[in-house]
Every structure is written in structure tokens, then in C-alpha cells.
Amino acid sequence: MNSRVEDGFLLTSCAGAFDVIAELWPHIAMIFYRTHDSNHGFLARLFYATMWLEMVGTLVETVVMMALFGLLWQEWSLSLKIATPMLHVLFSCAQL
Amino acid sequence: MDHPRANTLTPMVTLGQSKVQYSSRNSISQLTPYTGLILTATTIIVALARFYLLQNAILPRAYSSNTLDKMSGLQRRSFINHHMAVSLKIVLLTTAIYPLFAILTGKALPSSPLSPGSKVTAGDMLIISSQIFTAMYIFELSFRDEISPISCAHHIGTIVIAQAAVAMSFDAKHKRDALWEILLCFLWGE
Numbered sequence: 001m002n003s004r005v006e007d008g009f010l011l012t013s014c015a016g017a018f019d020v021i022a023e024l025w026p027h028i029a030m031i032f033y034r035t036h037d038s039n040h041g042f043l044a045r046l047f048y049a050t051m052w053l054e055m056v057g058t059l060v061e062t063v064v065m066m067a068l069f070g071l072l073w074q075e076w077s078l079s080l081k082i083a084t085p086m087l088h089v090l091f092s093c094a095q096l
Numbered sequence: 097m098d099h100p101r102a103n104t105l106t107p108m109v110t111l112g113q114s115k116v117q118y119s120s121r122n123s124i125s126q127l128t129p130y131t132g133l134i135l136t137a138t139t140i141i142v143a144l145a146r147f148y149l150l151q152n153a154i155l156p157r158a159y160s161s162n163t164l165d166k167m168s169g170l171q172r173r174s175f176i177n178h179h180m181a182v183s184l185k186i187v188l189l190t191t192a193i194y195p196l197f198a199i200l201t202g203k204a205l206p207s208s209p210l211s212p213g214s215k216v217t218a219g220d221m222l223i224i225s226s227q228i229f230t231a232m233y234i235f236e237l238s239f240r241d242e243i244s245p246i247s248c249a250h251h252i253g254t255i256v257i258a259q260a261a262v263a264m265s266f267d268a269k270h271k272r273d274a275l276w277e278i279l280l281c282f283l284w285g286e
Contacts (some may be wrong), residue, residue: 005112008192008261008264008265009124009222009261009262009264009265010196010199010200010257012257013192013196013225013226014196014200014221016226016229016254016258017189017192017193017196019254020185020188020229021185023181023185024181024182024185024186024189027181027182027185028178028182028234030174030175030178031179031182034162034163034167034171035159035173038128038165044193053165077121082143091250091253092252093248093254094246094249094250
């Protein structure tokens with residue numbers, strides 16, 4: 001249903017949504033890191049949970065984005081076919 | 097108005113007219129040409145909320161003065177930034193997730209009303225969310241005392257791509273060129 005013009009914007013919005021979720025947990029962890037700085041057991045569990053949330057989030061993100069790439073690949077112009085994987089690799093490097 | 101560009105540059109004229117005409121224009125939202133205005137308003141709200149709400153009203157009441165005084169200036173700035181980021185991300189998640197998934201799953205078009213009878217469309221909501229998203233990272237980039245090169249590059253790349261995607265969605269003719277432009281900007285930012 002959607003035209004190709006919208007696809008680029010929707011893909012970016014989707015990646016943005018995952019970015020928002022991925023960045024949310026470390027911010028919450030850092031707030032508790034400052035306010036509960038003497039409760040080491042709690043902080044250890046909190047950062048452990050943050051690590052797991054990030055890992056599961058990245059896994060889901062990769063699966064969803066790859067599925068979307070696969071679904072839309074045939075409709076893309078050559079420049080999109082080159083630019084999108086490059087941007088994805090660059091952002092994966094930035095996340096590591 | 098006979099000029100062919102006039103039609104694409106003044107979409108507000110079609111407000112209140114039939115939805116068919118609007119959706120045939122193939123753009124995400126009628127608000128797309130006004131993203132500069134939306135970004136300005138969002139940035140002003142974020143700046144005022146940081147100073148008058150967060151720093152002077154909410155944080156002193158939410159945390160003991162002991163907790164706040166213990167922090168260095170640098171730590172307090174990033175503490176404020178963490179609160180700002182969490183609040184804006186919660187706003188983004190609550191406003192953007194529904195229209196985004198409605199469009200991705202094919203239940204709505206960007207031109208569909210957000211709720212039955214609403215003047216606000218799903219596309220409008222996504223465009224406004226993209227501007228809140230940009231304002232959030234602009235705030236973080238400008239406000240923090242120290243920011244790692246990686247997260248600096250990530251934020252710059254993200255907002256450049258977000259805004260380029262908005263621009264590309266508006267003018268299909270420039271799609272191809274715009275992509276190379278983003279790539280260049282992004283590599284430059286890295």
C-alpha cells in the first residue's frame with residue numbers, strides 16, 4: 001500500500017523507535033547509579049538487568065530490521081541498496 | 097498558482113478539503129514543510145522545561161539535598177540530562193509507537209486520522225515525533241559537559257538521517273541525491 005517515498009521515512013522511524021528503547025535503559029540505570037551509590041548489590045543487579053535488556057533489544061532490532069530489508073529489497077533503487085547496509089553497519093559499530 | 101511547484105509548496109491550502117486529494121500527494125504529512133517551526137517550538141519547550149521544571153522544581157523535590165550536593169557540576173549536568181532524556185523518550189514511545197505500528201502493519205495510511213474523526217493524522221504524529229527526537233539529541237549534544245566521541249557521532253548521524261528522511265519524504269524528485277548527501281554527512285560526522 002505504501003509508496004516507495006514513504007518507505008524510507010518509515011524505515012527510519014522504525015530504526016528510531018528501536019534507538020529510543022535501546023537508549024532508555026542506560027539513562028535509567030545512570031540515574032539510580034547516582035542516587036543509590038552505596039547500595040552495591042542493587043546496582044549490580046540493575047546493571048545486569050540493563051545489559052540483558054540491551055542484548056534482547058539489539059537481537060529483536062536486528063531481526064526486525066533484517067526482515068524489513070528482505071521484504072523491501074526488491075523495490076529499492078540502487079542508491080538505497082548501497083546506502084542502507086552501509087548505514088546499518090556504521091550504526092552497529094557505534095553501538096558496540 | 098499556475099506554477100507547478102506552487103502546489104507542492106503550499107499543502108496547507110488543501111486543509112479541510114477531501115482526503116483523497118491529500119493522500120494522492122504521496123507525502124507523509126501536511127506538516128512536513130513546517131518541521132522547522134515544529135523543531136523550534138520543541139527546542140524552546142525542552143530548554144524551558146530543563147531550567148524551570150527539572151532543575152528548579154522537580155529535582156530539588158524528588159531527591160534529598162544530600163544526594164544532589166554530593167555530585168560535581170559535571171555529574172549534575174549529566175544527571176539532569178538523563179532525566180530529560182528519559183522523559184522525552186517516554187513521551188516519544190507513548191505518542192509514536194501506535195501510529196508507526198498502525199502504518200507498518202498496513203492498518204492505517206500516513207493520511208489516516210489518528211482516531212476516528214480526528215483532524216490529526218498518523219503521519220502528522222510521526223513527523224512531530226521525529227522533531228521531538230531531533231530536539232532531544234540536540235539538547236543532549238549541547239547541554240552535556242562531556243560526551244564520548246562515539247555517542248557524539250551516533251547522535252549527529254541519527255539526527256542528520258532523521259531530518260534527511262523527513263526531507264526525502266517531502267520531495268521524491270530529490271530522493272536519490274538526498275541519499276548521497278546523507279551518506280556524505282554521516283561519514284563526515286564519523
